[in-house]
Amino acid sequence: MDKTKIICRCEEISYEEIEEVVGHGAKTFDDIKRLTRCGMGPCQAKTCTNLVAMVIHEQTGTPLSEIPLPRIRMPLSPIKLETLATNSTTFSTVKSVLDELELEEGRVK
Amino acid sequence: MDTDVLIIGAGPAGIVAAIETASKGLNVTIIDESNLLGGQLRQQTQMLQSLPSPYQSMRGFELAQDLTNQLTQFPIRYLLEHRIIGIYANGSLGITDELNVFPIMAKKIIVATGATENAISFPKWTLPGIMTIGAAQTLVNRDFVIPGKSAVIVGSTDFAMDIIHQLIDVGINIKGIIEQQPTIQAREMKKVNELYDIGLPFYVNASIKEARGIGEVKEVDIQLQDRVFTEYVDLVLVDGGRSPILDLFYQLNCSFGFGDKLGGWVPSYNQSFQTSVNDVFIAGNATGISVHGALLITGKIAATSVCEELEVLSREEAEKQSAELWKELESREYTDVFQERIKHIESYKSPMLKNQFIS
Numbered sequence: 001m002d003k004t005k006i007i008c009r010c011e012e013i014s015y016e017e018i019e020e021v022v023g024h025g026a027k028t029f030d031d032i033k034r035l036t037r038c039g040m041g042p043c044q045a046k047t048c049t050n051l052v053a054m055v056i057h058e059q060t061g062t063p064l065s066e067i068p069l070p071r072i073r074m075p076l077s078p079i080k081l082e083t084l085a086t087n088s089t090t091f092s093t094v095k096s097v098l099d100e101l102e103l104e105e106g107r108v109k
Numbered sequence: 110m111d112t113d114v115l116i117i118g119a120g121p122a123g124i125v126a127a128i129e130t131a132s133k134g135l136n137v138t139i140i141d142e143s144n145l146l147g148g149q150l151r152q153q154t155q156m157l158q159s160l161p162s163p164y165q166s167m168r169g170f171e172l173a174q175d176l177t178n179q180l181t182q183f184p185i186r187y188l189l190e191h192r193i194i195g196i197y198a199n200g201s202l203g204i205t206d207e208l209n210v211f212p213i214m215a216k217k218i219i220v221a222t223g224a225t226e227n228a229i230s231f232p233k234w235t236l237p238g239i240m241t242i243g244a245a246q247t248l249v250n251r252d253f254v255i256p257g258k259s260a261v262i263v264g265s266t267d268f269a270m271d272i273i274h275q276l277i278d279v280g281i282n283i284k285g286i287i288e289q290q291p292t293i294q295a296r297e298m299k300k301v302n303e304l305y306d307i308g309l310p311f312y313v314n315a316s317i318k319e320a321r322g323i324g325e326v327k328e329v330d331i332q333l334q335d336r337v338f339t340e341y342v343d344l345v346l347v348d349g350g351r352s353p354i355l356d357l358f359y360q361l362n363c364s365f366g367f368g369d370k371l372g373g374w375v376p377s378y379n380q381s382f383q384t385s386v387n388d389v390f391i392a393g394n395a396t397g398i399s400v401h402g403a404l405l406i407t408g409k410i411a412a413t414s415v416c417e418e419l420e421v422l423s424r425e426e427a428e429k430q431s432a433e434l435w436k437e438l439e440s441r442e443y444t445d446v447f448q449e450r451i452k453h454i455e456s457y458k459s460p461m462l463k464n465q466f467i468s
Contacts, residue, residue: 002231002232002318002319004232005230005231005232005233005234006230006234006235007230009234009235015230046225046356047228048228050227050228050349050352050373051228051230064367064369064373065367065461066461068462068465069355069359069365069374069462069465071359071465072355072356072359072360073195073360074194074195074196074203074360075194075195075203076192076193076194076195076356076357076360077192077194077356079192079194079205079210080207083205083207083208083209083210084194084205084210086209086210086211087209088209088210088211091210091211091212093194093203093210
């Protein structure tokens with residue numbers, strides 16, 4: 001197999017680049033994303049999720065059913081900031097990353 | 110904006126769910142990013158054989174028209190050319206019409222977001238002229254654009270066989286079908302044999318070694334077990350199978366299980382097609398990739414469950430209706446797919462991925 005082939009077409013991340021970070025201990029899509037930008041382009045991992053899972057599987061032998069999905073955040077697909085800002089005065093569209101955390105006395109539980 | 114039932118995705122499963130819930134008097138909203146109802150059916154010119162009663166065998170776009178006509182009897186709110194951007198802490202969903210974002214609060218949600226085609230990677234697979242086979246079908250049947258003159262097909266599922274027939278009909282020269290596995294993956298042998306009979310070469314245990322071209326694909330090297338040869342094509346159509354579209358389920362904090370024959374990761378659901386999140390139901394190819402008949406039936410079962418929960422259908426009636434639909438599902442869908450669906454349902458209480466969103 002030619003390992004120069006592209007896996008993430010948006011960010012042009014190749015098989016060998018992913019192989020390298022898997023060799024350094026990356027186990028999940030999100031590990032690879034943080035190390036290479038894989039999945040961070042316009043399609044937001046919609047094309048490469050399964051391809052990356054296959055690379056992890058081929059390199060580590062981990063069954064596909066044990067390779068978790070990438071984290072999927074809001075907004076689910078690209079949206080203009082102008083649109084996201086909305087003209088509504090009663091509804092806040094913007095969600096803080098802190099919404100994902102459970103807080104107790106101002107600290108993360 | 111409030112609604113009893115929010116249906117996400119206006120493909121076959123979503124429309125059937127809308128008909129079922131609206132016919133019981135529920136207030137129904139259906140949302141789709143496209144400008145028309147019908148989803149993928151709109152560009153499907155192949156005959157659909159596995160449809161449940163009362164549907165006769167018909168072509169995909171005809172089924173889309175039939176379903177859309179049925180919808181007109183009911184006062185349904187349509188949000189076409191609208192997208193969901195995510196969920197808020199109070200349980201409302203953010204919807205955009207591309208100008209603004211507004212919230213919608215639904216008592217029950219039926220997610221029928223369908224499936225997406227999987228990519229196949231090989232050197233230079235990102236060249237223009239290389240696309241999924243479904244993309245070629247959309248170009249030909251919906252947009253009336255012929256994407257190329259001569260093509261090789263990578264993959265051999267039933268989905269691909271149907272489309273290859275349509276591509277040949279518009280004059281595209283198919284130079285070969287390349288399958289990585291030792292056998293052709295399609296199950297409807299009639300369609301495969303028709304392609305054999307017109308002399309179309311099938312290559313098994315084969316793959317694309319490399320594509321070449323400047324600015325667009327011009328040639329591909331095909332790797333067979335014992336040799337490599339070059340075909341000159343301006344179109345490479347990849348058929349990597351399909352997988353459920355999961356983004357929204359993830360955002361809704363649904364749990365997931367894994368089923369090879371269902372398309373990989375699939376949201377967990379029970380016999381009522383209820384996900385691990387109480388008010389969220391699932392229908393169509395998102396429940397596992399299957400035949401058209403199964404998509405319609407899953408939409409009906411999910412809608413029946415929602416009608417029961419919203420008390421417009423008695424428990425007994427819902428159970429009876431559901432049991433009949435399950436029988437029909439079993440008879441329409443391939444046995445191994447149905448069995449994997451049952452296995453998936455049995456693992457409902459012990460999903461492989463859970464609490465993904467809030468960690």
